[in-house]
Amino acid sequence: MSVNTPVDPAQFDIEAIDLSDRDFWAEPPAVRHAVFDKLRAERPFAFFDEPTMEGMEPGPGYWAVTRLADLDAISAQPAVFCSGQGAVSIQDIPADLSEFYGSMISMDDPRHARIRRIVAKTFTPRMLEQVVDSVVGIVDDVLAEARAKAEAGDGSLDVVADIAAPIPLRIICDMMGVPEQDRELVLNASNTILSGGDPELTDEADPLTALIEAGMNMAALMERLAAERIENPTDDLTTALVNSEVDGEKLTHQEIASFFILLLVAGNETTRTAIAQGLLALSENPEQRARWMADPSMDKAAVEEVVRYVSPVTWMRRTATQDGELNGHSFKEGDKFLLFYAAANRDPESFENPHALDLGRSPNNHVGFGGHGPHFCLGAHLARRELAVTFRRLFEVCPDLEITGEPARLRSSFVNGLKRLPARLTGQR
Amino acid sequence: MSRVQVDRERCVGSGVCESIVPEVFEIDDDGVLQVLRQEPPADDLDGVRDAVQSCPARALVLAE
Numbered sequence: 406m407s408v409n410t411p412v413d414p415a416q417f418d419i420e421a422i423d424l425s426d427r428d429f430w431a432e433p434p435a436v437r438h439a440v441f442d443k444l445r446a447e448r449p450f451a452f453f454d455e456p457t458m459e460g461m462e463p464g465p466g467y468w469a470v471t472r473l474a475d476l477d478a479i480s481a482q483p484a485v486f487c488s489g490q491g492a493v494s495i496q497d498i499p500a501d502l503s504e505f506y507g508s509m510i511s512m513d514d515p516r517h518a519r520i521r522r523i524v525a526k527t528f529t530p531r532m533l534e535q536v537v538d539s540v541v542g543i544v545d546d547v548l549a550e551a552r553a554k555a556e557a558g559d560g561s562l563d564v565v566a567d568i569a570a571p572i573p574l575r576i577i578c579d580m581m582g583v584p585e586q587d588r589e590l591v592l593n594a595s596n597t598i599l600s601g602g603d604p605e606l607t608d609e610a611d612p613l614t615a616l617i618e619a620g621m622n623m624a625a626l627m628e629r630l631a632a633e634r635i636e637n638p639t640d641d642l643t644t645a646l647v648n649s650e651v652d653g654e655k656l657t658h659q660e661i662a663s664f665f666i667l668l669l670v671a672g673n674e675t676t677r678t679a680i681a682q683g684l685l686a687l688s689e690n691p692e693q694r695a696r697w698m699a700d701p702s703m704d705k706a707a708v709e710e711v712v713r714y715v716s717p718v719t720w721m722r723r724t725a726t727q728d729g730e731l732n733g734h735s736f737k738e739g740d741k742f743l744l745f746y747a748a749a750n751r752d753p754e755s756f757e758n759p760h761a762l763d764l765g766r767s768p769n770n771h772v773g774f775g776g777h778g779p780h781f782c783l784g785a786h787l788a789r790r791e792l793a794v795t796f797r798r799l800f801e802v803c804p805d806l807e808i809t810g811e812p813a814r815l816r817s818s819f820v821n822g823l824k825r826l827p828a829r830l831t832g833q834r
Numbered sequence: 835m836s837r838v839q840v841d842r843e844r845c846v847g848s849g850v851c852e853s854i855v856p857e858v859f860e861i862d863d864d865g866v867l868q869v870l871r872q873e874p875p876a877d878d879l880d881g882v883r884d885a886v887q888s889c890p891a892r893a894l895v896l897a898e
């Protein structure tokens with residue numbers, strides 16, 4: 406059976422579904438989406454016990470939100486559904502981690518608004534115009550290196566390691582001015598942080614210790630860089646951040662370090678996933694690939710559709726700050742909600758033929774970058790630009806790229822990532 | 835005349851509006867949204883409506 410053969414949602418017993426079961430996240434995408442379909446249709450607020458994590462007391466459980474309208478309503482009411490108790494983990498953030506990982510994604514107003522305003526000015530479309538040239542250059546370098554490597558051997562390459570991973574990493578490191586010799590550290594640390602305990606990605610037996618160490622390494626690197634830029638300003642993002650002020654307030658060094666960690670983890674694995682899973686989806690839908698390749702005016706719509714279809718970030722968490730009711734569902738203060746973007750992005754109420762990849766899809770009000778609300782992806786413009794350039798240059802420079810084998814999927818509930826995707830350059834252009 | 839209003843409490847300075855109609859919206863060097871034309875010309879109104887729809891923080895209103 407191909408992994409994309411539709412799976413009938415009716416075959417699942419709703420009582421047996423468990424989104425906290427790690428094995429569920431190893432299932433092929435078609436199974437995952439059939440289960441989402443079942444929940445969305447029959448139990449749009451489904452309650453699950455929390456996954457067990459070594460060394461931690463399990464918390465009270467969570468509601469899984471799978472309808473787009475509910476997800477969007479929750480995102481739009483940050484005072485009722487807060488991020489401060491943790492947005493990227495089901496467990497509340499342990500105190501020893503919050504020092505490094507207590508970044509704005511897990512903050513509420515007024516702290517969130519203050520930091521978001523300060524950093525938002527470095528991420529506007531206007532500012533990004535200035536990095537576009539570097540995006541094109543980096544993508545071309547990476548593709549040239551991938552081709553050289555493939556042609557030196559038997560033509561084979563790994564889409565993840567050779568194309569999808571280096572592009573966002575180099576772009577962010579470039580923007581921030583991370584020196585060449587520190588980039589390996591950045592890649593390893595961001596892998597650890599986002600592995601979600603996948604043993605293949607962390608050597609560490611104890612994921613919590615590994616997380617703390619990765620955070621410490623990144624923080625140390627960023628503190629050093631920030632100090633250097635105060636001495637010797639350049640035109641990178643680090644310099645802009647150490648100098649940037651809103652209402653006379655600057656970011657503290659701790660806040661800058663946390664923000665860098667957030668950028669690296671939020672900007673790397675997500676974009677990498679969109680590229681790798683996007684290429685896989687194109688190879689599974691050759692008529693869509695041909696259509697996009699032939700028509701550069703489709704870039705914008707196609708990138709949105711890739712993000713919708715892939716949904717690189719599977720969920721974010723919110724926590725209720727009060728008792729209340731939402732679209733007929735009552736909840737209590739302290740209740741946790743997981744907003745399943747991956748499910749909402751296939752909601753038939755919002756998307757016609759939701760399981761089809763339709764690169765010209767319009768309208769396409771997906772929530773891949775988050776619902777309406779203050780935490781909407783800060784890097785959305787950058788990601789869109791990176792993806793548009795990457796796919797377009799791939800079509801031009803590597804039209805002979807061919808996926809040759811099964812992808813190795815990350816067994817993570819949080820990121821819809823691939824570990825490896827075997828491919829080759831056939832040499833036929 | 836149609837007027838653009840920004841809810842300052844909500845706006846997160848994402849610049850989505852600027853990416854749609856740079857003639858009307860601009861994030862200034864302090865990261866704060868400036869509305870360049872409170873009463874946008876007819877040509878820009880479609881774009882402004884688009885921006886109102888797209889603003890991730892639902893911070894924009896077009897009073898028509």
Ligand code: HEM
Nearest residue numbers: 509510671672675676679718774775780781782783784788
């Ligand atoms: C295709 C690629 C990407 C996807 C799918 C994605 C998705 C998301 C999602 C779902 C959120 C949470 C929204 C919410 O909680 O309401 C988010 C937040 C965020 N993203 Fe992205 N992202 C991507 C690329 C990037 C890039 C390239 C960067 C930066 C370089 C970035 C930086 C951030 C930051 C800083 C936040 C937190 C914003 C806040 O809390 O105010 N992302 N992203």
Ligand code: SF4
Nearest residue numbers: 845846848849851889
């Ligand atoms: S799109 Fe909305 S949140 Fe973003 S700058 Fe414009 S008004 Fe502010």
